[in-house]
Amino acid sequence: MIARAFQNFAIAGLVSSIPLPAFAQDADLAKQLSNPVASLISVPFQFNYDRGFGPDDGHRMTVNIQPVIPFSLNEDWNVISRTIVPVISQSDVAGDSGNQFGLGDTVQSFFFSPKQPGPDGLIWGVGPVFLLPTGTDELLGSEKWGVGPTAVALKQEGPWTVGALANHIWSVAGDHNREDVSSTFLQPFLTYTTDDAWTFALNTESTYDWKGDQWSVPINFQVSKVVKFGEQPVSFQAGARYWAVAPDNGPEGWGLRASITFLFPK
Template sequence: MASSSIRLLSYTFLLTSVTASAHAQSSEELAKKLSNPIASLISVPFQFNYDHGYGPEDGDKTTLNIQPVIPISINEDWNLISRTILPVTWQDDIAGPSGEQFGLGDTLQSFFLSPAKPTESGIIWGVGPVFLLPTGTNDLLGSGKWGAGPTGVALKQDGPWTVGILANHVWSFAGESDRVDVSSTYLQPFISYTTPDAWTFALNTESTYDWESDDWSVPINFTVSKLVTVDKQPISLQAGVRYWASAPENGPEGLGFRVSITFLFPK
């Protein structure tokens, strides 16, 4: 009887260990997918950013970026990934004594056509169009222009590491004639490390070059993320800091902050 009890306890311990290991592996896999901008995973991030030092009044800006990512399977070989960025912004005195503004900024909509599997060398890539939609509710929140251009991403995931770059270029082609034209290049090189217990440490820049004003904006971001499960819902929690290495004359300065929460909907 004692022998049977010991055997039962051993089996129970083994089963519990295997189940916990499988759960950890699943969490690690989901965390790594979040490091891939074109992963076959529905996710809905809500990203809060705070920056300051705008203009002569040292204005402040707080932005909530709503960024749903929706992959669509075209066939067994190809996926189409939709990435949307809809900013909701509160800002104060960013253009001298310009007062407060609150509302929507311009929407950036990207589509990536991507192979369902990495290349033989392990490269994951996607290319497609990007569109600028003039959804800004105030002249100081949006460009007033319709825009379009190419976008692309390439990355490699090797063990816990993810290294890659995302880029696009947007030209304006229509919109309010009295507003400045848009011609901007966006470059986002990134590197991240994901631990077996689903912590992710990431470093990137989100650099923009404005060809109309010949200005660089170069924030360098360091973030820490943790994948958790709340009532069977996978959620990624992130916090980080950014340093503005370069910005236009009236742009942000010094340190900024970022926190985000991302809801994941794995298949």
């Protein structure tokens, strides 16, 4: 009996010691992905499909390349670089406008963020955001240079992450024949991460165009999972979005989103 008890104890100890650390590490990476200013290098490739543009039911496919790179300034502060470079393929988004393929405008943000959470676990970051006119077609970009402030604040407690990211961009230079840019971006978000690294996320990526006096409000729901290929952690994500509000001739109805994110933890 003593031998059997020892054997059962040894087997239970062996089983519990193998998978739990791996699950814990993957879940921790998944939670860091829910934090826009986490000290984690990540390179997402995000695919979006939207339809219903203009009178000819135009459509757009966008792959956003979004590297996030944190840099340590000193013992107390990080600066996090977040870049969004869109690669776009679209058809009849402005009436009978034909097909376009190429780069859209790049959005570059820098967040200065404390390394340790503040009172009540508040995580935050502030900094500048820049609009770079990298569009390769007049229907793919604004042909304007822009700048403005950006900020993010969130709290993580248990499996939950709740927060919001915002910025505002004003155009400061560029083609004088194109309309100026004055745009506010608001992204409240809520995520739930399980112990085995599944994440369920709900957010909006709302934009208010102050020049056109128009809102764009897509509501996104996504499910993601962190897995490892050898030593390389990767997050896979899939979901849908619904355009609750869109500008005149903008997208409507349901769209799709899928992404793959390569993670490089320190």
